[in-house]
Amino acid sequence: MRLAALLALVGLSALAPGAHAQPDPSAPYAEAAARITEAALADSAAYDRVAHIATTFGPRLSGSDALEAALDWILDAMRADGLEGVRGQPALVPTWVRGEESATLVTPHGEFDLPMLGLGGSVATPPEGIEAEVLVVTSFEELTERADEAAGRIVLFDVPFTTYGQTVQYRTAGAAAAAEAGAVASLVRSVGPSGLSTPHTGTMRYGEGIPEIPHAALTIEGAEWLHRIQARGERPVVRLTMGAETRADRMSRNAIAQVTGRESPDELVILGGHIDSWDVGQGVHDDLAGCVVTWEAVRLLHDLGLRPRRTVQVALWTNEENGLRGAQAFRDSLGDRVSHIQLALESDSGLFDPVGFGYSGGEGGRELLAARVEPLLEGLLKTDADAGPAGITEGGGGADIGPMMRDGVPGLSLRTDNGDYFVYHHTPADTIDKLDPAHVQRAVAATAILIYVAAEMPERLPHGTSASN
Structure with a gap:
């Protein structure tokens, strides 16, 4: 028996009885x-x-x-x-509409521009801006624990990126939480894993019955800078100016x-x-x-x-x-x-x-x-x-x-x-x-x-x- 015929016979026997090649659905x-x-x-x-x-x-x-x-x-x-x-x-x-905006570190060591972006839906500051001490926190829980320190200050959420879903809540809900604690404005560390002094914008929400305060994002580098100043016992002061408008x-x-x-x-x-x-x-x-x-x-x-x-x-x-x-x-x-x-x-x-x-x-x-x-x-x-x-x-x-x-x-x-x-x-x-x-x-x-x-x-x-x- 020739090899080709033998191979054909083997192939046929492998399919019988009851053995059928499955058609490719693709x-x-x-x-x-x-x-x-x-x-x-x-x-x-x-x-x-x-x-x-x-x-x-x-x-x-x-x-x-x-x-x-x-x-x-x-x-x-x-x-x-x-x-x-x-x-x-x-x-x-x-x-x-974003309008003109800026953030400036006023003290402790002279004035420095802090790259920032206002967050979508934020209200504006007064034309002269808001100048206040910054309270840096790393979570909503820490803000709750230090709520008595937040009144009259700008709250900064310096929260490192884990996942987008976990970290973005500080951008969306940070202003409401800070306002509830008596803050006059709020800042958030940009929601991203890294950046070359690049701020990230995005949407935010205000809480019902809670004052609406200006809300903006600093760069990762800027947020960490303010955090280090606070960690050594000093109180950074920031001037925030935002011309945001909802039409x-x-x-x-x-x-x-x-x-x-x-x-x-x-x-x-x-x-x-x-x-x-x-x-x-x-x-x-x-x-x-x-x-x-x-x-x-x-x-x-x-x-x-x-x-x-x-x-x-x-x-x-x-x-x-x-x-x-x-x-x-x-x-x-x-x-x-x-x-x-x-x-x-x-x-x-x-x-x-x-x-x-x-x-x-x-x-x-x-x-x-x-x-x-x-x-x-x-x-x-x-x-x-x-x-x-x-x-x-x-x-x-x-x-x-x-x-x-x-x-x-x-x-x-x-x-x-x-x-x-x-x-x-x-x-x-x-x-x-x-x-x-x-x-x-x-x-x-x-x-x-x-x-x-x-x-x-x-x-x-x-x-x-x-x-x-």
Whole structure:
């Protein structure tokens, strides 16, 4: 018996009786995925689009002319791309204006400027500023213990970064806690792991029935400087001046476009990011690059003639940073149609080397999607163990898709090797030079493959009963 025939016989016997080769669930999508990857990696179109918007419009705070001008350009570009259903969805957003601001160390050793940024939503100081002794504390508990020392002083929370979720509470709630203790203003150490004398801004909240006092962020270096002065028994004095102003709400828009599904157009795969940013830097990692990656993924499907059975819709949401009103307007517009959503994907964790996606949803949904998508992402994802497991892992979502997820929609987030994200986050340093074109294009390819499969697969992904972001 010839060797080839013997091998064939052995192969057949291995399959019988009852032994059947399992079909590869990714196979029906392999040809489209190969085309997507080739097209996405052929040029730097997505990176170039990020660079154009960042350079032309700069920071895009809700309520600003820069945000609205950027949205005008984006909507025109979406139409030029040939996408369908292009529209600006109205959303009334807050308007907070920073104004002139400064912090100066007055004593004990002469006057020194302290780099700072007022926190979004803060009230202003009197025109002449507030000059007072600083009380440095390292936690809310320490402030409570030393509340009798806080009256009439500026409270500084010098809290080193652990995780964003743990540390950001001092930025959001610090002013209310300090005011309750009788402080005349409050400062917070910038929320980030490191920095070269770079302050971080961000949103904050006042407590109901508690006086509203000015609230600002110092650099890590500035906060530690004041702490060292206090530790040696001296009382630093700081003069804080802030011209912040909250103006009347202004109408903004979510930018929406789609490729309409060929069989089930009422069923949706939704993806996007938030187009607004803070008013410093260019908001590239937070979240312009995330917006463009999701937009370019949809454009790529259109350009390749890949019209899946379900509609793929990109939404660039307004006002994530200080209100989430764009996300809520989007959810409200869906009404009962939220049950028709196959999944929602958000890219809002910086755009570094892509690692995969995080998934939250009904039981079995992650496995259903991963079996079809993960084999198609080979070569696109970073597989370094330090970046976390590649592929589709448990746990995903985002602030803008949160309202949909709370109604059970499966939520995904783009995962990247973003160890430096909170170094740039909400700072003047979040600029285009921090972005790698290769990372952007690979993220476009991976995202386009995932949304194509999710929109084309015959199965519906299971909704949860009470998913959250």
